[in-house]
Amino acid sequence: MPELPDIAVYTDHLERRLVGHVLQRVALANPFVLRTVDPPIADAGGRRVTGIRRLGKRIVLALDGERFIVIHLMIAGRLRWRDANGKPPGRIALASFAFESGTLYLTEAGTKRRASLHYVAGEAALAALDPGGVDVAALDAAQFAERIARGNHTIKRALTDPRLFSGIGNSYSDEILHRAKLSPFALGAKLSPADAARLHRAAIDVLDEWSRRLAAETGDAFPEKVTAFHDAMAVHGRYGKPCPDCGAPVQRIVYAENEANYCARCQTGGKVLADRALSRLLHDSWPKDIDQLL
Known part of the structure; x- marks a missing residue:
């Protein structure tokens, strides 16, 4: 999207x-x-x-x-x-x-x-058509932390909630969370002030950088190849490819029609998060640590 x-x-x-x-x-x-x-x-x-x-x-x-x-x-x-x-x-x-x-x-x-x-x-x-989300760049750190903590949801879900934040979906939330070095399933209500501030800064920077990058790539031609996947992204759509920061293979969790892409070493302390379908299939063979996959 x-x-x-x-x-x-x-x-x-x-x-x-x-x-x-x-x-x-x-x-x-x-x-x-x-x-x-x-x-x-x-x-x-x-x-x-x-x-x-x-x-x-x-x-x-x-x-x-x-x-x-x-x-x-x-x-x-x-x-x-x-x-x-x-x-x-x-x-x-x-x-x-x-x-x-x-x-x-x-x-x-x-x-x-x-x-x-x-x-x-x-x-x-x-x-009446506005879901109510606010641009992250229009919020200070305290205002962002208050919004990310609403409802006790995961920060992946909170970032993509159009009632909380404007314009963030599945792909850029992956990039933001990787930049902030935070697990997609950390709870917003339990983030420390330092983590919330880092997430806020990452959201502003990622959205700004990609807005400028896409504008430069498009130039004067009308944008015909809009896509959620870009080779220069750190983790989104890059399952199995090396993390640009540590080299570990990017992991993913598939749910409904979406997926979360993340680096276990950079974002979850090395823990490979359980994918429901695969973990049920593999049972005890499901790797618990990124080093088991290397």
């Missing part, structure tokens, strides 16, 4: 291309992508784009008359830009937004239709 650094790249390019231009029409290739009915989406046609915003992991196109198009990409949704007379992206397109200079497409790979589109009127209606 695109997270804050990826969304920031999108919003930067959309701002350059769309602000001040008139949205000529919106076309839906899949009617189920639209989750609102009032005002009707046809009302967006003919309105000028006044700004581009980020609302958590959502992208907002602000139009004149206090109208807002809110796009949630979810797991496999992506945005694609085609210049005037450019070739459309094909059957994966869910919706298109036509401008004089080109067309913005909302696409989604696969068969699961999770990406969504809302069209709302007024700031209050827009605010």
Whole structure:
């Protein structure tokens, strides 16, 4: 799922291309992508784009008359830009937004239709779509520590809770926790002040560094290859590969449709955390320490 650094790249390019231009029409290739009915989406046609915003992991196109198009990409949704007379992206397109200079497409790979589109009127209606999470960079260390401790959840779960923090998902939470040298399953309520402060600093630095890195890699071209996996990441998507800090193989725990990637030596004192499926399969053969795997 695109997270804050990826969304920031999108919003930067959309701002350059769309602000001040008139949205000529919106076309839906899949009617189920639209989750609102009032005002009707046809009302967006003919309105000028006044700004581009980020609302958590959502992208907002602000139009004149206090109208807002809110796009949630979810797991496999992506945005694609085609210049005037450019070739459309094909059957994966869910919706298109036509401008004089080109067309913005909302696409989604696969068969699961999770990406969504809302069209709302007024700031209050827009605010109702905000889950309430705050950018970590807008918090001081004490405010961050208070939020990370809410609900007595693991810090992996807390970081990815959109009601607590804005724009952090599975991939960048792995990177943040590795940078902070903390177990993904440490409890937020039991973090020491020093650990909480280190986690806060790591979150700010990782998100900022990757926002700048992705912007530099994309350059002037519209971002077409947004992905949760990057070769330069420390642990996310790098199961079995060496940790860049200590060389130990990166470990993972798979749960539901997500996974946690971590370095046992750097983050859990050498302990290999039990993966439910594998530990049930291996029983007593499940390694307890990273050195048993080397």
